[in-house]
Structure formats: structure tokens, C-alpha cells
Amino acid sequence: MNVQEFASRTGISPHTVRYYEKIGLLPDVRRTASGHRDFSDSDILWMEFITRLKNTGMPLADILAYATLRSQGATTLSARQHMLDVHAQRLASQIQLQQEHYAQLQEKIRWYQNAIVATTNISKKK
Numbered sequence: 453m454n455v456q457e458f459a460s461r462t463g464i465s466p467h468t469v470r471y472y473e474k475i476g477l478l479p480d481v482r483r484t485a486s487g488h489r490d491f492s493d494s495d496i497l498w499m500e501f502i503t504r505l506k507n508t509g510m511p512l513a514d515i516l517a518y519a520t521l522r523s524q525g526a527t528t529l530s531a532r533q534h535m536l537d538v539h540a541q542r543l544a545s546q547i548q549l550q551q552e553h554y555a556q557l558q559e560k561i562r563w564y565q566n567a568i569v570a571t572t573n574i575s576k577k578k
Contacts, residue, residue, distance in 0.1 A: 453490070453491045453492075454488060454489060454490070454491070455469055455470065455488075455489050455491070457491075458489075458491040458495065458496065458499075461496055462496055462499045462500065462503065463503070464499060464503070469499075472499075472502070473489070475516065476516060476519060476520070477502055477515065477516060477519050478495060478498070478499070479519070479523055481495065502515060502519075505518070505539070508539070508543050509542070509543065509546065510539050514535065514539070517535070518532060518535050518536075521535070
């Protein structure tokens with residue numbers, strides 16, 4: 453598939469797709485006889501994984517390091533697992549912190565709901 457279709461199927465802009473190829477995140481993209489990019493389904497799966505890492509807060513530099521290890525093959529399996537373990541631990545901490553923020557926000561919303569009810573009841577009594 454060409455850049456436009458790949459971009460459409462992955463939700464990434466064509467500009468970003470070209471940039472990712474340029475910096476090495478999408479290595480070895482096949483080319484047609486006329487030199488146009490020809491992405492495969494495996495490229496889509498890889499792009500989905502890159503997007504997931506980005507969406508969970510992994511810095512682009514770390515994703516590039518992971519991609520470099522990936523390109524080196526099976527000898528880097530433990531290093532890649534370690535990178536993902538570290539990222540998962542960081543993500544779990546962020547989730548816990550967000551849950552704490554959410555609980556505090558819910559508590560504040562309940563306070564406002566109670567204050568509004570109390571104010572409404574006082575107004576009705578007058």
C-alpha cells in the first residue's frame with residue numbers, strides 16, 4: 453500500500469509516516485519499481501505498536517532505541533523486554549497517580565453536589 457493508504461489505515465499523517473521512515477522507525481520499507489513506498493500489513497502492526505508506545509508516554513528517543521534493538525534480531529530479546537518492563541512500571545505508576553487524582557476530583561464534585569443541595573434547600577425554606 454502507498455503512503456496515503458498506510459497513513460489512513462494507521463491514523464498517522466503522511467508527513468509523520470515519512471518522518472518516521474527517515475529517522476529509522478520504519479526501516480526497510482519496500483519500494484515499487486517506480487520508487488514509491490509499498491507498505492505491508494506487518495508495517496501496519498509495527499506502526500500500531502509504535503503508536504501504542506507513544507500513547508502510553510514512551511519518549512520517541514526510547515522508541516528509536518527499541519526499534520534499533522528490534523532491527524538487531526533475537527540477540528536483543530532480553531534488552532527489549534527490559535525496556536518494556538521499565539516502561540510498564542512507569543506506566544503503572546502514572547496510572548496509579550491518575551487514579552488518585554481522579555478520586556480527589558470525584559470527592560470535590562461530591563462536595564459541590566452537597567453544597568448545591570444544601571443551598572437549594574435553604575432557598576426553598578425562605
